[in-house]
Amino acid sequence: MTARILDGVRIGKEIRGEVAAAVARMAGKGRKPGLAVVIVGDDPASRVYVRSKGRACLEAGMHSETVEYPATVTQDELLAQIDRLNADPAIHGMLVQLPLPKHIDTDAVLRRIDPAKDVDGFHPVNVGKLVIGDPTAFRPATPYGVQQMLIREGIETKGAHAVIIGRSTIVGKPMAGLLLHDAPGGNATVTVCHSRSRDLPSIARTADILVVAIGKPEFVTADMVRPGAVVIDVGINRVNDASHPKGYRLVGDVAYAPVAEVASAITPVPGGVGPMTIAMLLRNTLQAAEQAGR
Numbered sequence: 001m002t003a004r005i006l007d008g009v010r011i012g013k014e015i016r017g018e019v020a021a022a023v024a025r026m027a028g029k030g031r032k033p034g035l036a037v038v039i040v041g042d043d044p045a046s047r048v049y050v051r052s053k054g055r056a057c058l059e060a061g062m063h064s065e066t067v068e069y070p071a072t073v074t075q076d077e078l079l080a081q082i083d084r085l086n087a088d089p090a091i092h093g094m095l096v097q098l099p100l101p102k103h104i105d106t107d108a109v110l111r112r113i114d115p116a117k118d119v120d121g122f123h124p125v126n127v128g129k130l131v132i133g134d135p136t137a138f139r140p141a142t143p144y145g146v147q148q149m150l151i152r153e154g155i156e157t158k159g160a161h162a163v164i165i166g167r168s169t170i171v172g173k174p175m176a177g178l179l180l181h182d183a184p185g186g187n188a189t190v191t192v193c194h195s196r197s198r199d200l201p202s203i204a205r206t207a208d209i210l211v212v213a214i215g216k217p218e219f220v221t222a223d224m225v226r227p228g229a230v231v232i233d234v235g236i237n238r239v240n241d242a243s244h245p246k247g248y249r250l251v252g253d254v255a256y257a258p259v260a261e262v263a264s265a266i267t268p269v270p271g272g273v274g275p276m277t278i279a280m281l282l283r284n285t286l287q288a289a290e291q292a293g294r
């Protein structure tokens with residue numbers, strides 16, 4: 001079998017188009033969703049992500065603000081900035097790009113964000129709302145994007161065994177909640193595996209849908225995938241490769257070529273889950289503006 005490729009670029013574009021249309025309708029009523037992104041330090045990967053988020057906002061017709069700080073910023077300065085953005089009526093959604101420098105208490109920063117503006121969905125209020133299935137929750141963009149890919153590609157989750165490899169707060173745990181809910185893209189039987197799971201390969205082999213977010217290059221091999229399973233690769237890793245002009249290449253958490261021979265559908269890296277995350281961030285910013293009623 002050669003797997004169908006799940007094209008995150010195409011699906012992400014479709015969602016961004018829908019968001020732009022909704023933003024245009026709001027503009028007719030004199031309203032404009034606004035997103036603020038706070039970035040600390042000069043990590044090149046974070047800078048690339050933040051620039052893409054700002055550009056995508058403008059393309060969707062939204063207001064975008066980027067607030068940059070050097071890595072030496074104090075916690076108090078950062079908290080004061082969050083307070084200002086919390087109070088700013090032009091800002092409906094905000095996020096602080098992670099990771100933060102070691103001297104900053106990340107939990108304290110995330111908890112300072114008004115839950116009504118927390119479009120990353122990392123504040124405990126939104127984490128709790130997601131667990132109980134409250135539709136006003138902001139769903140973290142990566143698992144939300146994975147779920148949208150499944151829905152829009154007609155992959156049935158109801159009754160399926162979904163195995164998630166990785167238990168992070170950003171991906172694995174919220175992914176489990178979304179797949180479990182009694183809602184479209186949910187109603188799966190969910191198993192979450194992690195670094196301490198006994199015989200992880202045999203658990204993975206029982207998956208109808210395998211979501212991999214463990215942060216280890218090409219961790220999932222073909223023998224861990226049941227023939228016909230759907231494989232979603234959330235990983236993005238740089239591996240050294242002297243034959244590439246940049247000296248490295250990007251690979252996922254799944255050994256793509258051999259797994260694509262076994263799976264019925266698979267997401268590529270890059271071009272799979274990655275482009276979905278910005279689309280879902282815009283969707284969340286629109287949701288924040290709708291819920292704010294201004």
Ligand code: GUN
Binds near residue numbers: 095096098099
């Ligand atoms: N760094 C990597 N992924 C994310 C994300 O989804 N949100 C934020 N704020 N930072 C990140």
